[in-house]
Amino acid sequence: MEDMLKEKQEIANFEIMEQPSTIINSPFERFKLKVRLSVDFIYVAMKYLKNPVKAAKVIKILKDKYTTVYGEPLLSKVSKVDGRYYWKYSMPGFPSLAAQESRATQINRLFPFRKSKGLGILLMGITKKCPLSCEHCYEWDRMHAKEKLSTDDLVHIMHKYQDYGTPQIQLGGGEPMLRVDAIYEMLDKAKKGTDFWITTSGWNLNDETAQKLKAKGLTGVMVSLDSHIPEEHDAFRGRKGTFEIVMSAVMSAKKANLVTGICICPTRAYTNEENIKAYMELAKKLGVTFVQVFEPKPAGRYAGKDILLEKWQLEILEKFYLDYNQLPEYKEYPIINYIGYHQRRTGCFGSGDFYFYIDTDGDAHKCPLCSSKICNTLAFSAEDTINLLQQTQGCNYFAQSAPYAEELEIILD
Numbered sequence: 297m298e299d300m301l302k303e304k305q306e307i308a309n310f311e312i313m314e315q316p317s318t319i320i321n322s323p324f325e326r327f328k329l330k331v332r333l334s335v336d337f338i339y340v341a342m343k344y345l346k347n348p349v350k351a352a353k354v355i356k357i358l359k360d361k362y363t364t365v366y367g368e369p370l371l372s373k374v375s376k377v378d379g380r381y382y383w384k385y386s387m388p389g390f391p392s393l394a395a396q397e398s399r400a401t402q403i404n405r406l407f408p409f410r411k412s413k414g415l416g417i418l419l420m421g422i423t424k425k426c427p428l429s430c431e432h433c434y435e436w437d438r439m440h441a442k443e444k445l446s447t448d449d450l451v452h453i454m455h456k457y458q459d460y461g462t463p464q465i466q467l468g469g470g471e472p473m474l475r476v477d478a479i480y481e482m483l484d485k486a487k488k489g490t491d492f493w494i495t496t497s498g499w500n501l502n503d504e505t506a507q508k509l510k511a512k513g514l515t516g517v518m519v520s521l522d523s524h525i526p527e528e529h530d531a532f533r534g535r536k537g538t539f540e541i542v543m544s545a546v547m548s549a550k551k552a553n554l555v556t557g558i559c560i561c562p563t564r565a566y567t568n569e570e571n572i573k574a575y576m577e578l579a580k581k582l583g584v585t586f587v588q589v590f591e592p593k594p595a596g597r598y599a600g601k602d603i604l605l606e607k608w609q610l611e612i613l614e615k616f617y618l619d620y621n622q623l624p625e626y627k628e629y630p631i632i633n634y635i636g637y638h639q640r641r642t643g644c645f646g647s648g649d650f651y652f653y654i655d656t657d658g659d660a661h662k663c664p665l666c667s668s669k670i671c672n673t674l675a676f677s678a679e680d681t682i683n684l685l686q687q688t689q690g691c692n693y694f695a696q697s698a699p700y701a702e703e704l705e706i707i708l709d
């Protein structure tokens with residue numbers, strides 16, 4: 297491991313050159329995309345509902361819902377990687393089978409046409425190993441023990457939730473890239489219709505692994521970067537040299553044509569206008585598609601600690617989110633994803649409604665931060681697991697979002 301760290305540091309010890317942006321700015325291309333997306337929406341709605349009135353209704357509801365949840369119109373900022381379009385980290389690239397599966401799930405929740413409710417995203421922790429000791433780690437209590445899930449177990453769980461209807465699976469850890477052979481096998485055995493992402497510290501993500509992952513069908517990587525200042529990022533991650541590892545990993549991922557994002561846990565000490573602006577400058581320079589904002593919560597290693605952001609800091613983050621995604625002067629910057637923004641307005645989508653988390657023991661949790669084991673996903677069917685999750689009290693930090701069926705009643709009233 298030390299050798300790898302040294303090698304990574306040597307590779308990354310260079311001035312970062314401005315990388316090409318993936319954001320599309322051609323009005324004609326955006327117009328074409330809008331037309332294609334509308335046609336795709338109509339095709340999927342008609343395929344399952346076979347009723348033009350219901351199809352028109354469902355399309356309008358979903359478009360309105362998007363604006364309410366994200367606080368911005370559909371396609372306000374779009375990127376293109378390897379021929380597919382991306383506008384939200386939580387949504388599969390378009391066009392794809394996964395994107396159609398995602399729409400079918402949304403439609404099914406409003407006007408049920410099949411038994412399985414389906415998920416939006418499944419988060420899976422695939423290893424207890426990690427070379428870092430991040431101050432916010434939510435897997436901390438389960439780390440550094442013997443692995444409980446074999447590669448066959450991981451494949452079994454993956455297939456179970458693909459059959460249930462899951463258009464996006466995010467593989468995390470521990471550090472998932474320490475189990476890259478298991479990821480290769482999962483990707484080899486995955487069925488069509490799901491986008492796969494890896495959430496990583498950047499460890500072991502180099503030209504070779506990135507290209508192999510891409511060849512096996514990986515969609516993208518979300519690399520954690522918690523400060524634009526190398527020393528601060530390293531301190532947060534508990535290991536010197538990790539900033540350079542991130543820089544190098546992002547370059548390798550982009551070179552391999554993977555969709556690439558960086559994820560920040562903005563701490564109370566870091567969150568001010570100057571720092572977030574500098575962070576976005578670095579994100580632009582790196583040419584990443586997404587910046588994911590993941591607010592600190594008193595869970596895992598942060599449990600019992602006074603780490604929640606102040607109100608003025610949340611306001612800064614929300615302003616950045618809205619401005620950078622919509623104002624013309626920021627059109628070249630990456631797309632910001634900010635889960636806290638949506639959750640404060642529409643409630644939490646965890647607990648098996650839109651997503652849930654399977655830890656490194658195979659146990660189901662409402663989400664990575666609301667950690668309380670509900671049942672083991674190897675022993676229980678997907679349907680039973682989701683039903684059990686939905687009987688829990690929901691998120692510890694946000695109200696639960698209204699189920700789609702309830703929303704529909706409100707909309708149709």
Ligand code: SF4
Nearest residue numbers: 426428429430433470
């Ligand atoms: S947060 Fe992730 S990278 Fe950091 S110690 Fe925990 S598992 Fe490792």
